[in-house]
Amino acid sequence: MSSLSLSARDTPDMADTPIDEARIRRLADLLLEVARTVDPELAASVPSNFEGDPRLEALRSVLLEHDRAAFARLQQKVDDPQEFAEAVSAVLASAFALAASRDERLASILAPTMERATQASIRTNPKTMVGILYPLMGPAISKSLAETLDGTLQGLNQAFKYSFSWQGLKWRLEAYRSGSTFADVVLKHTVVFRVEHVFLIHRKTGLLLEHVAAAEAASQDPHMVSGMLSAIQDFVRDSFSSAEGGRGGGIDSLRLGDLTIWCEEGPSAFLAAVIRGNPPESLHTQLRETLGHIHEDLHGPLEQFEGDSAILGDLSTRLGSCLQQQEQPKEERLSRWLWILPLVLVIAVVSWAVSRAVEESRVDAYVQLLRDQPGVVVTGAERRDGLWHVSGLRDPLATDPAELLAKANLAPDRVAGHWEPYQALNPAILLKRMEATLSPPTDVSLVIYGNTIRARGSAPQHWVEKARAFIAALPAGSPRIDLAELQDVQDPTFIALRQAIQAHIIPFDSGSPRPARDQEPRLDKIAEELAQLIKVARGLGFSVRVTIIGHADATGRDTSNLSLSAARAEVVRSMLRARGIAPDLLSVRSAGALEPLKPDATDEEKAINRSVTLTVSTTD
Amino acid sequence: MIQKKVCVLGSFGVGKTSLVRRYVQSMFSDAYLTTVGVKVDKKTLAVGSADVTLVLWDIAGEDDINAIRMTYVRGAGGYFLVADGTRPETLEIARSIQARVNTEVGAVPFLLLLNKADLQESWGLSREPVEALEAAGWTILRTSAKTGENVEEAFLELAKRMLS
């Protein structure tokens, strides 16, 4: 098959130079011989020109001996499949590594082959592949399910996003508080369930491998349940197997009234959970993981199982982790009330304590306020029978304690006052007392300087006299009352009238109790002036008294003079009375000769001393 | 504890359910309620010193339309073939079932029960086929769910064979 071509490159040099033909032939022969040595086929088809030339043969064997042996070894390696395989296997790994590092071609070349190999493997024995993949499939499915579920929950989240139901708001608040997503909270409240039984069932025989039940969960014989469940699975798998003859899946979920049965299938065994209520998707994960772990750890025993569960050991604790349950929210409501009750109590106690403290501080303020009041002495303040009692001494003229309650923000019915009356000597109270007792004229002002009350302004004589009497009646130790600055001011009409009346001297004849006859007009005048004076005084707020004083001259005996002067005064009184003057305003005094108006030396003087005079005094 | 799955197989109406009922509940009824699908029952018995729980799969009988589902037979530790002595054709059906079961689960212990032994006078079963089966190594028992004849014995025998 192989061809050999030899070509000598023509060089101009060669063409021009005369060639030694014999040398060229020899060279050609030599080259041909080399080619024959290298290619056995050529050796067979082209006869050697050196045949029979023992020298060349000898030379050849010397020159090429080594290469020949090496070549033979190589030839052997390539021709023998076993050896060739060995040789390739030594470098295969590095060759793959090299090829893979170079570019992507290796992967794309291998991929279809790998796929075909996998397909073939699955076709001939699916169980092997399932067995290989199961530990991976469990988590992979969990993961994809979790993602799907997450998507669903996000959808749910969206759906609830704009729902402003009371429940929705409450759950939102809860989600916010607990830091979980809203969807989680919704699930938590809507999913209420209890796993009552978990069966681990051998797939091939339908025999029960393990069974755990929640406390008080009623059940059929677990062996029979396991048999029936497995029969149902077989039936379903058989009936709905795919057209190509591959096995269909069994039942994932069965619903019987409010019982749900969830089945989780593994290669050798399946888990069935009997659940009351609405289980959460997380339970699926739990079942799947439990089954996955059992398969990982007990792969061999599960394959070999023929009815003796002793070879599997105790699986009840593993299955126990699937016995989950979700409490009714009812209980939560109860606990919420339990939580609120003490809170209410605490609030009540605290608010009571606070209000009491507030009230107490107000009472304190109130007592302080009372202490600042002149004429009030607080002797005690205490709380009794839920009421405050404040007691002490109080001058009747001091501020009414009840009026101060409002100032201290206290309700009148919260505080009862118990006050003993007393007379305070405090200047302020004394001033009040003065005002109450003396009712000073508007011109008079009373001012406190330290322990002294000073009266200022102008007041009528009669008021000043009253004030003096008041001061005189004060108990020892009282504040001083100073009237020195007070000016005596009287009504000019009153003064004029008083002067006029007091200026009158009614003369009498010697020894006669009756005024001289010509004195009638004077008496008329006196009566008229008196009437006016009384009227004026009444207008000024006081009344007047008139004392009629009878005089006599020193002639005669003293006793008769006294009676004579008394008689003279009485006569004037009755004469004035007869002229319309109220008799109770007129008093009579006899001075005899003891208060002579003149020295009583001359007759004129004696005549003046035989008389009646009038003095006006003021009373309230 | 040791458990074994035991299938009860045969033509329809041969008395499979009745045999299981007699064995598990010691009861019998003349009423015929055909089994739909499978009915699983169980009974624990003592074989020597060991306790064995037999999980009994009473499988709906085979008729012209429905062959026995082989999926139900998978994993069986042993099985009964039940034929009705009063209906000779049920023996042939039992034989055909056995062949199929054998390919599915292999050579596990089994017994052939010729049931309704209490009606032996009306049996139409000829001796030859029975003897042929015995010659082939089959163990054959005449039973009656009605009287309980050979019922306990049959179950005990199968249990022993499965444990040995």
Ligand SMILES: Nc1nc2c(ncn2[C@@H]2O[C@H](COP(=O)(O)OP(=O)(O)OP(=O)(O)O)[C@@H](O)[C@H]2O)c(=O)[nH]1
């Ligand atoms: N006399 C008599 N009658 C029997 C006996 N066993 C079963 N029967 C009756 O035969 C009828 C069928 O019995 P089943 O036990 O329901 O038969 P089966 O094989 O379960 O039938 P399928 O479930 O339809 O396959 C019933 O009426 C039984 O009372 C027996 O030993 N003696």
Ligand SMILES: [Mg+2]
């Ligand atoms: Mg039946």
